[in-house]
Amino acid sequence: MANIPFQSFYMAGFECSSHRRRSDGVRLDLIAATGHDRLVRDDYRICAQHGLLTIRDGLRWHLIEREPGRYDWSCWLPMLEAAAESGVQVMWDLFHYGSPDHLDQGSPEFIRCYARFAAAAVQLHREVTGTAAIVCPLNEISFLTWAARNGVFSPIGPDEEDGWLKRHFVSTAVAGMRAMREADPDCRFIWAEPLINVLPRTAADAAAAEAKRLSQYHTYDMLSGRTAPELGGSPEWLDAVGLNFYSDNQWYLEGSTIPLGRHDYRPLADMLVETYERYGRPLLITETGAEGSARPAWFHYVCDEVREAIRLGVPVAGVCLYPIASFPGWDDERHRQFGLFSVSERMKMR
Secondary structure (H helix, E strand, O other): OOOOOOOOOEEEEOOOOOOEOOOOOOEOOHHHHOOHHHHHHHHHHHHHHOOOOEEEEEOOHHHHOOEOOEOOHHHOHHHHHHHHHHOOEEEEEOOOOOOOOOOOOOOHHHHHHHHHHHHHHHHHHHHHHOOOOEEEOOOOHHHHHHHHHOOOOOOOOOOOOOOHHHHHHHHHHHHHHHHHHHHOOOOEEEOOEEOOEEEOOOHHHHHHHHHHHHHHHHHHHHHOOOOOHHHOOOHHHOOEEEEEOOOOOEEEOOOOEOOOOOOOOOOHHHHHHHHHHHHOOOEEEEEEOOOHHHHHHHHHHHHHHHHHHHHOOOOEEEEEEOOOEOEEOOOOOOEEOOOOEOHHHHHHOO
16 A cells, blocks of 8 residues: 555644443543543644644444444544544544453454444445545554553453464454455554563563564564464555653563663664664554653654654654543543643633
């Protein structure tokens, strides 16, 4: 596939997680919690005014399919209309951790239902906007798998050896992409997977640390067909290799985070070069950002490193400041000041 014609290099992303919290079973809905559902027209307009003409946002599948096979698009249609009014381009997350309560995420039925939902979504996008959808089929398969196995999310599927759940979600993604391409052959796919670096604490840890570091590629290797070809992976599914990169994405094996500025902190540009050489596809920083006073310095660092990667021949299509608006923390609902604007600032600009 040809490169996706993004409208802007600098992008904005809205937090759209919708999973159930493991501790108490409460359903999170960050689109509602941040007021984005009510402020979407203002949000897109403000982004456009800042030159952020490409936006990452999400559908809330749990609201759209409350009953099996019956879709209520009323929570998504205003977002499509707002995007058209503001002249912004939106990349849509179809599954950002949350799914309808009637589905077991580890079941074969989940794969079938996801594929039907995904196809219906891109078809509706075409009917409403007249354009093909750009979608992130499943957000952070690697993190989702880790979170379900390490107590962050509720357990998913059978308690089997490492790798089963990741393969299950890759199978889900492939089934969904096939259904979407059948519904609209021109729809395009971006991805969002963590970009990490792991170093050993001692020489004895070297092999384990390198294995952990290389695990970041498992999902993309399967999606591209480099490994587990029986799952249906192919390079055609990688229109853009999306990478999520934060200040805590480098650490010592079983140890602390490696801080930016330390001698063994790996430059982001080097990591981008390695990823591009592995897949030969355009890259996209799908998430990056920092909290509070660290925001400007961190974003400057990321952008400087991206420019260096581009100088070295890596086709980086854009950098997405994520999330663009402050949000309540998943576990403690603490106000987290990320991005460029807060709920109160957005309300004043209405």
